[in-house]
Amino acid sequence: QVQLVESGGGLVQTGGSLRLSCAASGRTFSWYAVGWFRQAPGKEREFVAAVARSGDSTEYEDSVKGRFTISRDNAKNTVFLQMNSLKPEDTAVYFCAAAAIFAYIPHTRNEYPYWGQGTQVTVSS
Numbered sequence: 001q002v003q004l005v006e007s008g009g010g011l012v013q014t015g016g017s018l019r020l021s022c023a024a025s026g027r028t029f030s031w032y033a034v035g036w037f038r039q040a041p042g043k044e045r046e047f048v049a050a051v052a053r054s055g056d057s058t059e060y061e062d063s064v065k066g067r068f069t070i071s072r073d074n075a076k077n078t079v080f081l082q083m084n085s086l087k088p089e090d091t092a093v094y095f096c097a098a099a100a101i102f103a104y105i106p107h108t109r110n111e112y113p114y115w116g117q118g119t120q121v122t123v124s125s
Helices: none
Strands: 002-007 010-013 018-026 033-039 046-051 058-060 068-073 078-083 092-099 119-124
Touching: 002 092, 018 033, 018 092, 018 119, 033 068, 033 078, 046 068, 046 078, 058 068, 078 092
Parallel strands: 010 119
Antiparallel strands: 002 018, 018 078, 033 046, 033 092, 046 058, 068 078, 092 119
């Protein structure tokens, strides 16, 4: 299995930027598609972005397209989420997750068996 640790969260003003990191250890990292999800207080955990095993394909939730960029460095066992033009509605705990799925990029929580502990992102207005 794979262990995941997120970092890079914090407090930022509207319009600011943050870069989240998801560091992996354990099994061969390049076997796994990796996704970012977020959960705001009182809301369901929702899909934000995901990247295929090789890093050549990515997918995004509509509200973050053009603002967020997911990337990965398999040599460093790390996935990044660059978040620009942040809005108060982006405030949430952000989680990374991994799935050994090869044929497509998974979007739903149930498809990801491995999760990190989360990192808080707060965007002030």
